[in-house]
Amino acid sequence: MKKYPIGFNIRTSKEPENNTPMEVCKGVIEPKKSVVQVYFPHRGMGWAYYNDSFDLKVGDFVYVEGKLEGYRGQVTEVNYSFKIKLSDYKKVIAVIDTNVKGDFYLAGSHVVSFDRNAIPFSKVLTWFKAPQNDEEYVSGNDDTNRFPLDDLSKMKISHDAADRGHDYYIENRVGFVEIDGTRGHAIVEGSENYEIEFDYIDGEISNLKCSCFCSGACKHEFAAMLQLKESLELINENYEDEYNGYFAIISKGVFMNTVMNRKVSGKISLGI
Ligand SMILES: [Zn+2]
Numbered sequence: 001m002k003k004y005p006i007g008f009n010i011r012t013s014k015e016p017e018n019n020t021p022m023e024v025c026k027g028v029i030e031p032k033k034s035v036v037q038v039y040f041p042h043r044g045m046g047w048a049y050y051n052d053s054f055d056l057k058v059g060d061f062v063y064v065e066g067k068l069e070g071y072r073g074q075v076t077e078v079n080y081s082f083k084i085k086l087s088d089y090k091k092v093i094a095v096i097d098t099n100v101k102g103d104f105y106l107a108g109s110h111v112v113s114f115d116r117n118a119i120p121f122s123k124v125l126t127w128f129k130a131p132q133n134d135e136e137y138v139s140g141n142d143d144t145n146r147f148p149l150d151d152l153s154k155m156k157i158s159h160d161a162a163d164r165g166h167d168y169y170i171e172n173r174v175g176f177v178e179i180d181g182t183r184g185h186a187i188v189e190g191s192e193n194y195e196i197e198f199d200y201i202d203g204e205i206s207n208l209k210c211s212c213f214c215s216g217a218c219k220h221e222f223a224a225m226l227q228l229k230e231s232l233e234l235i236n237e238n239y240e241d242e243y244n245g246y247f248a249i250i251s252k253g254v255f256m257n258t259v260m261n262r263k264v265s266g267k268i269s270l271g272i
Pocket of ligand 1: 219
């Protein structure tokens, strides 16, 4: 008898904890004024920015104001000795916390954690999207699109959106998926990066929503469902004993570029 039959999530009396603090800015550390060079991989170039809010180090991932607002850059140079005209420079507005601790398991194109504190959605989201402080969001629920995860043909989605979603899945654009109890989140990399949320109860998906605000089910949602299905099968096959009502998967690419990239020490152990 399987203790936690994956795909038939039990309802837990304890609701998922949503009070994880946003660990975006290293606000507690004394800022140290600097002019930094920030490299933007999507543009293949770097530019100089003024910083008076953080103590920036080479390798830090940051968001800036100006034309490249919303794109993640990496600090490649820090200068403390400078004299600049302030109006010539845009500023660094956020530093991302990419420190993670815990055990990670390989599962196909992604790595998995069964520890709620290792790569929580609220933290990982800042690796994909600049923090938005003053935006206000409202959402509504369309509860008519419910379908079993193991039969996506029951999902109400256009052929075109499903085809493109399948391409996204094959291109490994589903960066992150988390299931905490019955609540699910995903991040899909597209022209922008999109957040997806859903419920997953007794093998059934409901209340699926994507931040692209398309009417009807979208390609991002379909890609996320395909990835979730694949990852659950791999977890079920290989790590059933580890699963305790929570897991998060992150693509190997993001894991390598964001987490491993910064580590100068730490232990990796591989096993079957
Ligand atoms: Zn979407």
